[in-house]
Amino acid sequence: xxxxxxxxxxxxxxxxxxxxxxxxxxxxxxxxxxxxxxxxxxxxxxxxxxxxxxxxxxxxxxxxxxxxxxxxxxxxxxxxxxxxxxxxxxxxxxxxxxxxxxxxxxxxxxxxxxxxxxxxxxxxxxxxxxxxxxxxxxxxxxxxxxxxxxxxxxxxxxxxxxxxxxxxxxxxxxxxxxxxxxxxxxxxxxxxxxxxxxxxxxxxxxxxxxxxxxxxxxxxxxxxxxxxxxxxxxxxxxxxxxxxxxxxxxxxxxxxxxxxxxxxxxxxxxxx
Amino acid sequence: xxxxxxxxxxxxxxxxxxxxxxxxxxxxxxxxxxxxxxxxxxxxxxxxxxxxxxxxxxxxxxxxxxxxxxxxxxxxxxxxxxxxxxxxxxxxxxxxxxxxxxxxxxxxxxxxxxxxxxxxxxxxxxxxxxxxxxxxxxxxxxxxxxxxxxxxxxxxxxxxxxxxxxxxxxxxxxxxxxxxxxxxxxxxxxxxxxxxxxxxxxxxxxxxxxxxxxxxxxxxxxxxxxxxxxxxxxxxxxxxxxxxxxxxxxxxxxxxxxxxxxxxxxxxxxxxxxxxxxxxxxxxxxxxxxxxxxxxxxxxxxxxxxxxxxxxxxxx
Numbered sequence: 391x392x393x394x395x396x397x398x399x400x401x402x403x404x405x406x407x408x409x410x411x412x413x414x415x416x417x418x419x420x421x422x423x424x425x426x427x428x429x430x431x432x433x434x435x436x437x438x439x440x441x442x443x444x445x446x447x448x449x450x451x452x453x454x455x456x457x458x459x460x461x462x463x464x465x466x467x468x469x470x471x472x473x474x475x476x477x478x479x480x481x482x483x484x485x486x487x488x489x490x491x492x493x494x495x496x497x498x499x500x501x502x503x504x505x506x507x508x509x510x511x512x513x514x515x516x517x518x519x520x521x522x523x524x525x526x527x528x529x530x531x532x533x534x535x536x537x538x539x540x541x542x543x544x545x546x547x548x549x550x551x552x553x554x555x556x557x558x559x560x561x562x563x564x565x566x567x568x569x570x571x572x573x574x575x576x577x578x579x580x581x582x583x584x585x586x587x588x589x590x591x592x593x594x595x596x597x598x599x600x601x602x603x604x605x606x607x608x609x610x611x612x613x614x615x616x617x618x619x620x621x622x623x624x625x626x627x628x629x630x631x632x633x634x635x636x637x638x639x640x641x642x643x644x645x646x647x648x649x650x651x652x653x654x655x656x657x658x659x660x661x662x
Numbered sequence: 663x664x665x666x667x668x669x670x671x672x673x674x675x676x677x678x679x680x681x682x683x684x685x686x687x688x689x690x691x692x693x694x695x696x697x698x699x700x701x702x703x704x705x706x707x708x709x710x711x712x713x714x715x716x717x718x719x720x721x722x723x724x725x726x727x728x729x730x731x732x733x734x735x736x737x738x739x740x741x742x743x744x745x746x747x748x749x750x751x752x753x754x755x756x757x758x759x760x761x762x763x764x765x766x767x768x769x770x771x772x773x774x775x776x777x778x779x780x781x782x783x784x785x786x787x788x789x790x791x792x793x794x795x796x797x798x799x800x801x802x803x804x805x806x807x808x809x810x811x812x813x814x815x816x817x818x819x820x821x822x823x824x825x826x827x828x829x830x831x832x833x834x835x836x837x838x839x840x841x842x843x844x845x846x847x848x849x850x851x852x853x854x855x856x857x858x859x860x861x862x863x864x865x866x867x868x869x870x871x872x873x874x875x876x877x878x879x880x881x882x883x884x885x886x887x888x889x890x891x892x893x894x895x896x897x898x899x900x901x902x903x904x905x906x907x908x909x910x911x912x913x914x915x916x917x918x919x920x921x922x923x924x925x926x927x928x929x930x931x932x933x934x935x936x937x938x939x940x941x942x943x944x945x946x947x948x949x950x951x952x953x954x955x956x957x958x959x960x961x962x963x964x965x966x967x968x969x970x971x972x973x974x975x976x977x978x
Contacts, residue, residue: 435669437695438747441702474705486873486916486934488866490794490836492757492802493706499874503935514917514934523702551673551700554709555716583699637716646670 393650397585398432400657405578407661408589411455415579418449434585445524449579453526456575456590459617460597461564466529466617468562469543471554472496475631476516478527479624483517497556500633509561509630520629521621526580529573530601532614534559535634540641545613547586547601549644555637562619566627572620575599580618585646586653588612589660602656607648610656669696677717680724685731688714689755693735693748707751708758729759736763741771742779746788749778753795757802765803768796769819776830790832797827797836806878807844821846828857835866842867843878849885850944858889858905868912872933884928884943887920891949903953922954 402420406413423430426440436444444450473493476482487496504510512520520527536542543553567573574580576599581587586604590596603613622629669691676684691697692707704710711728718724732755741749756764771778777789778796804820811817824840827833838857841847847854857863867886871879890905901907913920917934927950928941 435696435699438698439695441698471705471709473709474703477702477705484869486869488869488873490798491870491874492798493708493754494758494802495805495874550717551710551713552703553713554704555712556709637712639716639721641717643717645674647674650670 392431393654394434394585395431397650397653397657398434400654400661401578401585401587404657404660405589408591409456409578411592412578415449415452415455416582418447419444419579419582422447422449432585433583436583451525453524453577453580454574454618454620455579456577456599456618457595457597458571459573459575459599461529461531461568461573461615461617463531463533463564465533465561466531466564466567466619467534468527468529468560469534469539469546469548469553470558470560471556472500472558474554475512475520475558475560478522479516479518479520481518485513485515485517487515493556497558497633500558500631501635504633509632512560512629512631513625515631517624519621520624520627524580526574526618526620527622528576529562529567529617529619530614531564531617534561535632538642539634540636541605542614544605544642544644545601545603546616547584547588547604547613549586549604549646549649551645553636555635557634557636559632559634560629561632562622562627562629567619567622570620572622574618574620576616576618586649602653604644604649605642607644607652610649610652673714676714677724678719680718680720680727682727682730682734685728686734689728689731689735693751695747695751701751707754711755711758729761732759732761733763736761736767739764739767741767742775742781746792750792750795753792753799756799757795760802765800765816768799769816769823772796772800772823773819773826793832794836797833801840804844811844828853831860834860835862838863839867839870839875839879842882843870843875849882854886855889855893858886859893864890864905864908865912868909868916872913872916872918872931880939881942883931884941887941888943888946888949891946891953894949894952906953 402416406416419433422444423433426443430436430440470478487499491499500510500515530546532542532545534542539557539559540550540553575590575596576587578587578589581589586602588600588602590599599616601613601616602610604610605613673688676688692710697710700710701707704713715721715724715728735752739752756768768778774780778792800820800823804817808814808817821844824837824846827837828841834857838854842849842854864886867879868883871883887909890909891903893905894902895904896902898904910920913931919932921930921932921938923929927945927947928943929950930938930940932938
């Protein structure tokens with residue numbers, strides 16, 4: 391069997407066992423995959439057209455159904471890029487970064503404003519609702535930038551290919567998302583389209599999610615805390631950003647083929 | 663079907679043994695929509711390629727191979743024959759890496775059809791987004807006036823296109839800003855004054871001039887402001903200075919403000935971070951005083967001024 395399909399099937403088994411509350415939604419998503427043309431055997435490499443069809447399924451929008459999350463820190467953080475931030479803010483209000491500014495210029499401008507020292511208020515550059523493509527975004531309490539931000543990203547389950555070279559770290563005051571009850575423990579439906587995800591057990595009533603760290607590809611284990619957060623109003627939340635270039639050739643690199651065997655073992659254990 | 667493991671192995675070769683052929687295959691896969699899941703995470707085709715390049719064992723070799731491959735893709739690119747998604751991903755790469763032949767292909771399409779294709783998308787929003795991306799791509803080739811502009815035929819053709827765009831209402835804001843940035847028109851020119859009245863022009867200009875293109879445009883802000891001050895419209899008693907109002911509103915929207923200095927002219931602009939700079943502008947002191955005068959404010963805010971007058975009368 392194709393390794394990707396094997397990973398997906400193991401995930402399905404583990405996810406249903408660990409989060410039985412989501413089983414019906416998982417089955418709906420699985421049926422939706424098979425109904426695509428051509429049918430898809432796993433959801434980790436869908437096309438734009440596939441997403442356009444899936445987004446009308448109820449299960450696709452059934453997000454943030456995990457228990458309320460508790461962030462025990464002053465800020466939560468997220469690793470992104472400027473074009474990704476724009477994609478995550480669909481009805482954006484253009485401010486100091488104009489609509490038709492290229493992403494390269496936008497990044498250079500942010501770097502210039504940042505001057506290596508300041509967190510910059512996002513609302514200065516754009517406004518709107520930061521919602522993500524499915525109505526939520528992923529955040530962590532792991533502090534960024536860190537001594538080695540690429541390795542922190544690996545501890546969040548991100549492979550190099552998912553890390554932009556012109557990164558933007560977002561920081562949001564926890565008090566805001568807590569007071570608005572926006573924080574949830576990620577569910578298997580939230581993570582359905584990602585092939586690296588540790589499903590917390592429903593029965594343990596978790597208050598935090600934990601990523602699978604890929605930092606040491608041969609020994610996958612629990613990584614940093616992760617949460618999903620419902621749409622955030624940029625102006626209200628006082629989200630800030632920190633631009634950071636991540637293209638040092640000496641950086642640690644981890645790719646999918648480094649971890650695929652470890653993932654199969656990991657999910658076998660979770661499903662067992 | 664796209665297979666992540668196969669792709670991962672292929673990309674390992676790409677990082678360790680890059681060749682133009684391998685890069686061409688990767689670019690074509692990307693443009694065919696086979697990297698969508700990754701693009702959703704990193705945000706753009708440019709970020710995707712930049713990561714592959716940054717992680718290459720030998721950056722120089724990888725870059726040469728990639729640039730050769732991109733050039734080959736551009737050689738065979740016919741914008742009108744491809745779907746909008748293919749074109750938008752490729753335009754992203756063009757903006758990021760400015761391959762030489764792409765400039766003339768985009769310019770030719772825009773000159774012929776005012777769009778990338780003779781039959782733009784039926785989706786107005788998609789079509790407008792593609793137009794914007796095409797213009798951003800051309801802008802990437804001339805971010806500032808080139809030295810030896812007179813002898814640069816590409817630049818001359820670009821100038822022609824900008825003047826044509828300046829006559830199309832949808833594109834005036836872009837054309838206006840670019841013509842001024844590239845010093846293709848003097849800010850005091852009558853054509854500039856005429857364009858300033860068109861909706862969106864002051865707004866786009868200020869967004870750039872107070873934001874990312876301040877270095878190119880800061881010295882022109884005062885001249886544009888002067889056009890706004892000298893455009894009085896006596897037919898509208900409530901708003902006799904509509905351009906001044908628009909200028910001020912946009913400045914405030916960008917969290918900046920025009921700082922009046924008692925007894926001194928010209929005023930300055932204070933940016934959201936507190937930085938202040940004097941406007942460089944002709945002496946239109948009389949217009950400025952009139953536009954900002956009590957009389958003008960009274961007509962612009964009749965209720966508030968009536969209330970102030972009432973309080974004043976009660977106390978005297």
